[in-house]
Every structure is written in C-alpha cells, then in structure tokens.
Amino acid sequence: MIKNNITFDFDQRISRHATGSVKWDALGKVFGSEDILPLWIADMDFPSPEAVSTKLNERASHPIYGYNTQESSLYQSIIEWLKRRHGWEIEKDWILFAPGVVPSITLSILALSEPGDGIIIQPPVYPPFFDSIKDNNREVVENPLVFKDSLYEIDFEDLDKKLSNPKNKLLLLCSPHNPVGRVWREEELRKIYELCQKYKVDVLSDEIHSDLVFDGHKHTVFASLGTPICKQSVTFMAASKTFNVAGLNFSFIIVPCKRRRALIEGWMHRLHMNRNNLFGVLATEVAYQEGNAWLDALLSYLEENADVLVDFVKTRLIGVKVNKPEGTYLAWLDFRAYFTDAKELEHFLVHTAKVGLNSGGNFGIQGKGFARINLATQRSVLLEALTRIEKALKLKLSETTKHL
Numbered sequence: 001m002i003k004n005n006i007t008f009d010f011d012q013r014i015s016r017h018a019t020g021s022v023k024w025d026a027l028g029k030v031f032g033s034e035d036i037l038p039l040w041i042a043d044m045d046f047p048s049p050e051a052v053s054t055k056l057n058e059r060a061s062h063p064i065y066g067y068n069t070q071e072s073s074l075y076q077s078i079i080e081w082l083k084r085r086h087g088w089e090i091e092k093d094w095i096l097f098a099p100g101v102v103p104s105i106t107l108s109i110l111a112l113s114e115p116g117d118g119i120i121i122q123p124p125v126y127p128p129f130f131d132s133i134k135d136n137n138r139e140v141v142e143n144p145l146v147f148k149d150s151l152y153e154i155d156f157e158d159l160d161k162k163l164s165n166p167k168n169k170l171l172l173l174c175s176p177h178n179p180v181g182r183v184w185r186e187e188e189l190r191k192i193y194e195l196c197q198k199y200k201v202d203v204l205s206d207e208i209h210s211d212l213v214f215d216g217h218k219h220t221v222f223a224s225l226g227t228p229i230c231k232q233s234v235t236f237m238a239a240s241k242t243f244n245v246a247g248l249n250f251s252f253i254i255v256p257c258k259r260r261r262a263l264i265e266g267w268m269h270r271l272h273m274n275r276n277n278l279f280g281v282l283a284t285e286v287a288y289q290e291g292n293a294w295l296d297a298l299l300s301y302l303e304e305n306a307d308v309l310v311d312f313v314k315t316r317l318i319g320v321k322v323n324k325p326e327g328t329y330l331a332w333l334d335f336r337a338y339f340t341d342a343k344e345l346e347h348f349l350v351h352t353a354k355v356g357l358n359s360g361g362n363f364g365i366q367g368k369g370f371a372r373i374n375l376a377t378q379r380s381v382l383l384e385a386l387t388r389i390e391k392a393l394k395l396k397l398s399e400t401t402k403h404l
C-alpha cells in the first residue's frame with residue numbers, strides 16, 4: 001500500500017509468539033486451548049510506524065531508565081494532532097496524563113460522582129465500563145442501543161428518561177463505539193449534548209478509537225460541540241489503539257473545566273498516579289508528529305479487511321450477520337441464528353472453529369449470541385479465521401440434520 005509515496009506492508013505476517021503478547025501467548029489461560037487463531041483483544045498484529053520503533057530503540061540504547069519528565073513537545077504534539085485530525089483546539093492546561101484510559105475513566109468516576117450514584121452506559125459496550133462503575137459502588141444504568149434499519153442507534157426516549165433521574169450523575173459514552181463500530185454522527189451527539197445540558201449530567205467520553213474512522217464517516221469530538229458541554233465533559237484519548245502501542249500504558253485526559261480538573265487531579269494525587277511510562281510518552285509524541293501517512297495507509301487496509309469480512313459473512317457464513325463497522329477495527333458478529341447461549345457459542349468458536357474471539361456476553365446481556373472479531377490482522381489471518389468458522393458451521397449443520 002502506498003501513501004504519500006511511502007510503501008506500507010500490512011500483509012506481512014510477523015510472529016508475535018514469545019513476545020509476552022496477551023493475544024498470542026496467553027491462549028491456554030484465556031481460552032483453555034493453545035490451538036486457536038486469536039482475533040480477540042483490541043491490539044493489532046502490525047508493527048508500529050517505523051518512526052516509533054526507531055525512537056524507542058534509540059532511547060532504549062541508553063541503559064538508564066529512571067523517572068522521566070513530560071516535555072512541552074509532548075503537549076504540543078497532542079494539541080497539534082487534535083487540531084489537524086479532529087479540528088479540535090485545546091489548551092495545554094486542559095491535558096492530564098495517565099497510565100491508560102480505563103484507569104482514567106475509573107478515576108473520573110471517583111472524582112465526579114458519589115457511591116450509590118447512577119452512571120449511564122450504552123450496551124452492548126466495552127466490558128470494563130461495567131466494572132469501573134460496579135467496583136466503585138456506583139450503579140450501572142443501562143440505555144441499551146437499539147438495532148434499527150440495519151444500524152445500531154441510540155434510544156433517545158430512554159436516554160431522556162434515564163438522564164432525567166437526578167440519581168444518575170454521569171453518562172459514559174463510547175465514541176466511536178466498541179463493539180458495534182458506530183461513529184456517532186454530529187446530530188446524534190448534539191441530541192446527547194442537549195439532553196445532558198438540560199439535566200446537568202456530565203459526560204465521560206471515551207474516544208480512544210477516534211482516529212480509527214473509515215471513509216465517509218467523521219469523528220466528532222463530543223466536547224468540541226460547544227462551550228457549556230465542553231465544561232461538562234471529560235475526554236479520554238490515547239495513541240495506543242491508533243499506533244499499536246497499548247503495552248506502553250500511556251494515555252491522556254482532556255478536562256476543560258478547572259473545577260472538574262482539580263477534582264480529577266485530586267484523585268490522581270491520592271492514588272499517587274503522577275508518573276508516566278517513559279516509552280509511552282516517547283511513542284505518543286513521535287507517533288503524533290510523524291505517523292500521519294502510516295495511519296492513512298492503515299485505515300485503508302483496515303477498511304478493506306472490513307469489506308472482506310462483510311462479503312465473506314454474506315456469501316459463506318449463511319445465517320450469520322454483520323454490519324460493516326464505520327470505525328474501530330472491531331466487528332460485531334451475530335450468531336443468534338445458531339446460538340442464543342453465550343457459553344455454547346464460546347465453546348463452538350474455541351473448540352470446533354478453533355478461533356479466539358471476544359464473547360458477546362461480556363458486553364452486556366444484549367451481546368448473547370454475538371462475538372466480537374478483531375480485524376487488525378493480516379488479511380490472510382482474517383481469511384483463515386473466517387474459513388475455520390465456515391467449516392465449523394457446516395459441521396454443525398450436518399450434525400443437526402443427522403439428528404433430524
């Protein structure tokens with residue numbers, strides 16, 4: 001693939017075995033079987049941009065890895081990235097650094113709500129959303145997405161009802177949405193904005209997938225919609241998904257409101273969360289400075305993978321359904337024509353098809369009979385996995401007809 005006269009090869013398979021990869025090296029522990037092709041946890045089987053590995057190798061060659069500072073060039077790279085790729089102008093003071101998006105969400109829940117408060121989420125949704133709420137003695141309030149005209153949509157009537165309850169203090173938004181792959185349109189976000197303003201509910205917006213958006217769709221930063229909501233929102237972002245540096249544990253939180261920022265910083269101090277990973281900092285800075293062409297090429301490859309998946313499912317996995325994701329590198333496979341029990345589907349995928357996907361049941365009860373597949377792999381791996389599922393479904397069908 002050529003972008004800006006540079007060639008990127010996303011087809012080349014690079015073994016990740018024995019690299020300490022959760023996706024490839026923990027199969028026995030996670031799935032109870034080593035003999036499976038993994039397309040589950042959300043990292044990519046592609047090398048990060050060369051500029052990132054060069055920078056990290058350069059720094060690693062100096063053998064002292066003591067405490068590090070955050071240079072102003074890091075802030076600048078984030079500010080410029082957000083302006084260039086998302087048209088969002090932010091101030092340096094709004095940025096807080098953190099060791100990951102999930103810890104940052106948890107921290108913000110602690111800072112901006114009280115035990116017993118309700119926090120609204122939109123399932124099926126990224127499983128740690130449930131845990132960050134429940135583990136901190138807040139209540140999960142569900143505003144389930146609805147499947148309409150072959151698209152997952154927000155149920156605004158129900159959202160209005162949930163937001164109007166004064167017990168519910170925060171809305172935790174997943175934008176773009178994992179696992180359904182929606183890139184929320186500006187008018188959808190505006191409706192959320194108006195309701196949250198009306199009921200004075202703060203929005204925690206997880207935008208970790210914001211750079212991974214396909215042609216014809218545009219990510220709108222929720223906090224960029226207007227000043228009042230900007231003050232009422234906290235945005236979570238990272239270079240981790242975009243440039244495949246999730247193992248470096250570095251992310252940032254953007255909090256325009258001084259009061260809310262002080263509350264979140266207060267919790268950071270309490271938890272002594274004021275140090276950041278040296279390599280995560282370097283990778284983020286260089287990726288934002290030099291990763292544009294690589295990301296554009298990656299997006300083309302991922303979108304082609306999404307097309308391959310949709311075509312394969314339509315023509316060869318009869319009865320299974322999938323929507324082409326608008327963003328993220330995740331797709332949500334609907335196996336309900338064959339399985340309604342989450343455990344049975346899991347068993348079938350691992351032991352008959354021999355593929356490792358994320359079980360839909362972990363994304364909320366709405367995910368029963370679904371599985372999430374990670375498309376950020378070489379096309380040959382994706383096709384191998386789909387072919388394994390095809391063969392397993394044929395076997396299942398032949399066994400069913402035998403028993404008739």
Ligand SMILES: Cc1ncc(COP(=O)(O)O)c(C=O)c1O
Nearest residue numbers: 042100101102103126178206208
């Ligand atoms: C929506 C969403 N938020 C957060 C994360 C994880 O973020 P982190 O590893 O920075 O905690 C993921 C990873 O898959 C995700 O999909």
